[in-house]
Amino acid sequence: xxxxxxxxxxxxxxxxxxxxxxxxxxxxxxxxxxxxxxxxxxxxxxxxxxxxxxxxxxxxxxxxxxxxxxxxxxxxxxxxxxxxxxxxxxxxxxxxxxxxxxxxxxxxxxxxxxxxxxxxxxxxxxxxxxxxxxxxxxxxxxxxxxxxxxxxxxxxxxxxxxxxxxxxxxxxxxxxxxxxxxxxxxxxxxxxxxxxxxxxxxxxxxxxxxxxxxxxxxxxxxxxxxxxxxxxxxxxxxxxxxxxxxxxxxxxxxxxxxxxxxxxxxxxxxxxxxxxxxxxxxxxxxxxxxxxxxxxxxxxxxxxxxxxxxxxxxxxxxxxxxxxxxxxxxxx
Amino acid sequence: xxxxxxxxxxxxxxxxxxxxxxxxxxxxxxxxxxxxxxxxxxxxxxxxxxxxxxxxxxxxxxxxxxxxxxxxxxxxxxxxxxxxxxxxxxxxxxxxxxxxxxxxxxxxxxxxxxxxxxxxxxxxxxxxxxxxxxxxxxxxxxxxxxxxxxxxxxxxxxxxxxxxxxxxxxxxxxxxxxxxxxxxxxxxxxxxxxxxxxxxxxxxxxxxxxxxxxxxxxxxxxxxxxxxxxxxxxxxxxxxxxxxxxxxxxxxxxxxxxxxxxxxxxxxxxxxxxx
Numbered sequence: 356x357x358x359x360x361x362x363x364x365x366x367x368x369x370x371x372x373x374x375x376x377x378x379x380x381x382x383x384x385x386x387x388x389x390x391x392x393x394x395x396x397x398x399x400x401x402x403x404x405x406x407x408x409x410x411x412x413x414x415x416x417x418x419x420x421x422x423x424x425x426x427x428x429x430x431x432x433x434x435x436x437x438x439x440x441x442x443x444x445x446x447x448x449x450x451x452x453x454x455x456x457x458x459x460x461x462x463x464x465x466x467x468x469x470x471x472x473x474x475x476x477x478x479x480x481x482x483x484x485x486x487x488x489x490x491x492x493x494x495x496x497x498x499x500x501x502x503x504x505x506x507x508x509x510x511x512x513x514x515x516x517x518x519x520x521x522x523x524x525x526x527x528x529x530x531x532x533x534x535x536x537x538x539x540x541x542x543x544x545x546x547x548x549x550x551x552x553x554x555x556x557x558x559x560x561x562x563x564x565x566x567x568x569x570x571x572x573x574x575x576x577x578x579x580x581x582x583x584x585x586x587x588x589x590x591x592x593x594x595x596x597x598x599x600x601x602x603x604x605x606x607x608x609x610x611x612x613x614x615x616x617x618x619x620x621x622x623x624x625x626x627x628x629x630x631x632x633x634x635x636x637x638x639x640x641x642x643x644x645x646x647x648x649x650x651x652x653x654x655x656x657x658x659x660x661x662x663x664x665x666x667x668x669x670x671x672x673x674x675x676x677x678x679x680x681x682x683x684x685x686x687x
Numbered sequence: 688x689x690x691x692x693x694x695x696x697x698x699x700x701x702x703x704x705x706x707x708x709x710x711x712x713x714x715x716x717x718x719x720x721x722x723x724x725x726x727x728x729x730x731x732x733x734x735x736x737x738x739x740x741x742x743x744x745x746x747x748x749x750x751x752x753x754x755x756x757x758x759x760x761x762x763x764x765x766x767x768x769x770x771x772x773x774x775x776x777x778x779x780x781x782x783x784x785x786x787x788x789x790x791x792x793x794x795x796x797x798x799x800x801x802x803x804x805x806x807x808x809x810x811x812x813x814x815x816x817x818x819x820x821x822x823x824x825x826x827x828x829x830x831x832x833x834x835x836x837x838x839x840x841x842x843x844x845x846x847x848x849x850x851x852x853x854x855x856x857x858x859x860x861x862x863x864x865x866x867x868x869x870x871x872x873x874x875x876x877x878x879x880x881x882x883x884x885x886x887x888x889x890x891x892x893x894x895x896x897x898x899x900x901x902x903x904x905x906x907x908x909x910x911x912x913x914x915x916x917x918x919x920x921x922x923x924x925x926x927x928x929x930x931x932x933x934x935x936x937x938x939x940x941x942x943x944x945x946x947x948x949x950x951x952x953x954x955x956x957x958x959x960x961x962x
Contacts, residue, residue, distance in 0.1 A: 403962065412961065433794050446698075456701070460691075460694045461791075
């Protein structure tokens with residue numbers, strides 16, 4: 356086993372379609388044993404990136420590798436990478452089992468494997484039905500079954516939760532967690548963070564073909580904490596207030612000063628800030644609590660929603676990791 | 688290559704369209720075989736076909752028995768070849784229409800191998816169309832000939848050889864269809880163009896180009912004419928329109944069309960991004 360085994364590495368990948376730069380110098384890495392969410396709004400370049408990873412679309416520049424090799428260089432690639440790209444790539448006249456039997460010879464597995472994977476995704480009873488009559492959720496399950504044919508180490512799923520009912524999403528979540536727990540690499544794309552929020556360990560967020568954020572979900576969640584914005588005409592008073600709040604009374608609080616006379620405090624309640632201001636005798640003109648959820652943060656990161664002055668803000672103070680805010684706290 | 692061929696075989700037998708087309712071909716050829724056997728054995732029938740094109744019916748002697756049976760028995764490669772062509776083309780266009788090309792290329796990213804497997808796999812399928820189409824033609828054709836008191840010549844080795852070549856050329860037509868489908872993967876466009884070319888454009892080209900001496904030589908190399916050359920008999924040729932190539936040249940020409948179209952498809956639709 357090499358160090359790259361099971362790793363997906365996207366390295367300075369770009370794709371130009373005519374005048375449109377669909378993927379722009381994108382780099383990220385996906386690790387085994389974890390579920391990674393590949394997130395971005397529709398049209399951000401997710402599918403194009405995945406198709407380049409799978410040798411279906413040729414990159415304009417850069418490389419994408421699985422276990423250190425390009426997809427097209429892997430002999431019998433379905434044993435290394437299982438991929439499901441869209442729920443529509445089935446011949447409507449074929450049964451679910453026949454769809455798998457068509458692929459089995461080239462994947463390099465016996466026909467009995469087809470029934471095994473159908474059982475894994477809960478489609479045994481529908482094995483002989485034509486795919487044309489399948490619901491979107493059943494097609495997603497069949498796509499997932501297809502990826503498992505070769506028992507691959509790496510799974511690449513494009514929008515697998517699309518069209519699933521809540522029950523189906525819960526099932527998918529448990530299934531993907533299970534696959535990752537077996538040590539597999541699971542890369543799942545979605546345009547809705549909340550859809551995969553409870554499934555993924557890591558997130559790779561892109562917008563307009565570019566990487567905007569890559570971290571563990573926990574780190575992303577830390578950016579999405581509640582913030583309290585206070586404004587005061589009394590600059591010195593504001594500093595005293597910030598020191599009082601940040602220094603001791605509420606450990607873990609982070610502070611940023613986006614503009615003169617304004618402070619944004621994270622990890623504290625508005626009531627605590629108000630009480631501290633009263634105790635310190637600081638005149639406040641604004642005391643506002645803002646709950647930045649993960650989804651809001653995601654939309655701000657991807658530019659779907661304009662940042663509203665409060666953090667987090669792309670490239671602004673808000674998206675600075677907590678350590679930066681702590682430095683500011685020291686300065687303050 | 689063996690796994691790729693098995694995959695192609697399974698792709699085919701797990702859909703229904705191929706046997707619907709096979710049934711259509713059998714019925715169509717049975718109908719044509721009977722009708723043409725009847726028409727050509729009419730008084731002065733040999734010339735009736737040429738009446739519109741060349742000289743008057745009265746000037747044409749009736750077809751000798753060998754030519755008569757050959758014209759009737761080779762109606763499948765002369766007029767029915769569009770069925771194996773379409774089945775071959777569908778083997779490629781279906782993949783693009785239903786986007787099964789994505790899982791196909793995920794399982795086997797070597798695109799030349801995928802196309803090569805489709806070309807090879809089309810030959811036995813085309814041969815099946817050849818056997819069924821030829822037998823259907825001969826069944827009704829020979830029956831009508833016998834009823835009309837003409838020799839059916841089914842024990843003649845030359846006639847049997849012609850029938851074997853009829854099967855052979857129909858098999859090759861399926862391969863040409865695969866090449867065409869690769870070059871024109873849009874299913875609707877491919878079927879429209881195939882029908883228009885085989886049923887309308889080429890017959891017209893053969894008629895008009897064949898009428899002038901400088902262009903007469905080109906006609907023999909048109910795909911339909913090359914296909915007819917393989918059986919050595921031609922519905923068109925016996926109608927007085929143009930001559931045919933030697934059979935082996937016709938076969939090579941047809942195989943050449945198939946490979947040329949496949950190479951074109953490999954360089955275009957199968958080189959492009961699949962998205």
